[in-house]
Amino acid sequence: MVDDAARVRAPEGEAPAPSSGGSWVEVATVKELARHKKKLVEVAGEPIALFYADGAVSAMYDVCIHKERSLSKGIVMGGKVICPGHQWMFDVDTGWCEEEERCQPSYPVRVDDDGVVYVEPRQRIARTADD
Amino acid sequence: MTDTVVAVGAGQVSAVLARTLRRRKFDGRIVLVGAEPHRPYQRPPLSKEYLVDGDDEDLYLLPEQWCADKDVELLLGTPVTGLDVAGRSVTLADGRTIGADAIVLATGGRARRLPDVEGDRILYLRTLDDAGRLDQLLQPGARLVVVGGGFIGSEVAAAGRARGAEVTLVEMLEQPLARVLGTQLGAVCAQVHVRGGVQLRLGQPVESIVQSGDVVRVRVGDETLEADVVVVGVGIEPNVELADAAGLKVDNGIVVDEQLRTGAPGIYAAGDVANVHHPLYGKSLRVEHFDAASKQGAVVANNILGRESTFADPYWFWSDQYDLNLQYTGHATSWDRVVLRGSLDDLAFTAFYLEDGVVRAAFAIERGDDIAAAGQLVAAQARPDPEALADVDTDLFDLLEGE
Known part of the structure; x- marks a missing residue:
């Protein structure tokens, strides 16, 4: 069974009030993500890969920073999104690739009480090599 | 106590070695000695994107600024001419001698x-x-x-x-x-x-x-x-001459154990030049894979720092040809069955190489999403149901759980 109150992978302070409106865009339901583990959506012209792992939803820019392969065609394993192109591994929360010390852009995500998933199409680099 | 680490060769092994040492707060001297005049670079793009259109975005490994900030010395265009195993030092072509607490032989190979x-x-x-x-x-x-x-x-x-x-x-x-x-x-x-x-x-x-x-x-x-x-393109010859002349054991490369140690204390070998005892395959193997060089560089760094570490990765490499992405994981020199998952005609498949039912390797064209799980099946020496393996609707990770 899907837990409607799926957790959200978002840094502290990022989660807005459900009614804040703004630029949040409805992209999926937790139910369908739980079934398929991932989904490619387009928001404001940007391809965004949604992932569902360990009961939480996250969103990354779909185009791999390495060789522009589609991350939504990859897999999630052990808390990492693995690119199908050359097996670069990005932390599902932050997009950080430990081996290469580079970061895949990610997006704020929220899930409402009905299990609807929203993304704010505002790319962020959650971590840099200096962190 | 390790004060100085010298790497002979300034390619992938040495770059990862230096990065890992500094990431783990090693504050001693790091010297990378390279025979080529170029800053450390990756070789895989040379026959791929760099050859196609000169794309050198990912070519160089250690940016100048990083080396300056992290105090990593690069001695380039400087062949190493001598290795003193007992005295633990290397002699350079210009006559200089550098003593070290740890020496990493990453001399790679040359085209046959x-x-x-x-x-x-x-x-x-x-x-x-x-x-x-x-x-x-x-x-x-x-x-x-x-x-x-x-x-x-x-x-x-x-x-x-x-x-x-x-x-x-x-x-x-x-x-x-x-x-x-x-x-x-x-x-x-x-x-x-x-x-x-x-x-x-x-x-x-x-x-x-x-x-x-x-x-x-x-x-x-x-x-x-x-x-x-x-x-x-008929393969490479490992650059073993330095190790050989120094009296280290050489047999299809420099012979090392699973911790990448030669027989001499403080002297390691890794990457294309190293014939490494592999615990998963139960024998010594010398491979010429970028990813193995990377992982071995990290293993050596950990061992130098006293964090005992073993190279036991099942191996992985890729090839980009035309518009297609090819990947391989594992190591199979013999097999009795190939199980296909996906479509040969559509050039989107993974082939699993089985021996006595055990997954030894997998080769994928445009199915790189199978490869991480395939590597785990190899590492686990799994014996999955071939029908399930062939079914694209099977989650390969489910086949691991049965182990």
């Missing part, structure tokens, strides 16, 4: 050359300088003959087509890549070349390669191919 074949249009592809020479000759319409249908040869053929050359690929075996993939999957790769517009000459050895003027004539069977440029 065909005997008695000479000419400035007959090239090998191993170094950045090699790639530069090939770049000059690989003009649109140029006739390119590639000798050797391994991964380097296959990638050069594909890159040649991308650059508008007329390409012929010559392979002694029945199919390209047959040594690694077997005849069945090698035939699929042959079709990939045909689809890409490459002429194939298979199952015949090259009798002679002779350059006269600006034309190279390649004799294959009873046919003579004329070429403007020939690339020979």
